[in-house]
Amino acid sequence: MIIGVPKEIKDNENRVGLTPAGVSAYKQAGHRVLVETQAGTGSGFSDDDFSAAGAEILGSAKEVWQQAEMICKVKEPLPAEYGFFRENLILFTYLHLAPERELTEQLCAKKVVAIAYETIQTDDGSLPLLMPMSEVAGRMSVQIGAQFLEKPHGGKGVLLGGVPGVTPANVVIVGGGIVGTNAAKMAVGLGAQVTILDINANRLRELDDLFQGRLRTLMSNQYNIAQAVKEADLLIGAVLIPGSRAPKLVTEEMVKSMSPGSVIVDVAIDQGGSIETVDRITTHSEPTYVKHGVVHYAVANMPGAVPRTSTIALSNVTIPYGLQLANKGYRAAIAQNRALARGVNVLNGHVVYEAVATSLNLPY
Ligand code: PYR
Incomplete structure (x- = not known):
């Protein structure tokens, strides 16, 4: 051929x-x-x-x-x-x-x-050709979030890991699959306070075991998402339903509740986005826009930058x-x-x- x-x-x-x-x-x-x-x-x-x-x-x-x-x-x-x-x-x-x-x-x-x-997709449900890019995008989402939380990049001026005597940033990850897990590894590694939400209780158990108490797991439902998002300095959208449009799990009202200069990185943008205010695809040339005072990053080909x-x-x-x-x-x-x-x-x-x-x- x-x-x-x-x-x-x-x-x-x-x-x-x-x-x-x-x-x-x-x-x-x-x-x-x-x-x-x-x-x-x-x-x-x-x-x-x-x-x-x-x-x-x-x-x-x-x-x-x-x-x-x-x-x-x-x-x-x-x-x-x-x-x-x-x-x-x-x-x-x-x-x-x-x-x-x-x-x-x-x-x-x-x-x-x-x-x-x-x-x-293999019979066990895994997506072998998506997985490596989900790993890359998940890991990048935290680097990118950290960068846009810096004041010169439009953020509120918070260091993810804090320093002794100052609380670290709150990172909230919606979705505990490959993207979410890789984001969590980086965020935990940088010393942030991390909350991860998923609809699958068994997945939350696995994450709890994997991270040995170094992050909070929460059942993903509207109430818990709303509570977590309100406190988030960095919100990462990491949900995937293979082949389908991503569900809009984070509503505009929830985004409005975030404090100014917080950052959203929606990794689900290539499947339409998982956050209601992510209403456009951005590019590596112009990666962000601000809505309700929150910096939104919605680049659909994140791994293209590495x-x-x-x-x-x-x-x-x-x-x-x-x-x-x-x-x-x-x-x-x-x-x-x-x-x-x-x-x-x-x-x-x-x-x-x-x-x-x-x-x-x-x-x-
Ligand atoms: C990408 O890596 O750009 C994908 O579309 C998964």
């Missing part, structure tokens, strides 16, 4: 769909890999690194999209790329279609085989699935691997992932 790796074009998206190690794995399996020139520069991989691993370097995105049978990307295609869609092209990337009607319609109209990293770490972590997990698609062809690969089959969002011109269809009110 011919695999294509175009350069990412989203704002400040410096990740790339494959590392040279990934190229080498595809080559060893007998495939061709076409990489757009400079595609890896932002992640610290030069054209020479890719060539040495066996890739062919092409001068434009157009050539890569047109010649490849499978496009291996990081982020969802942007409108400038929709013109490259064609029937039976395999698109293997993060898609987050639930809030993306136009992209979904384009993929259906052009009959692209759209396989979303974020909905590939591309070296993120590209390697992502490529590590996509390669085994990408190889199955390339070695067997998509029909056999999805017939033989249930986890991969769950990644298919658009096939034969239709949305075939129920939560996406429901979120967009499309037939399924």
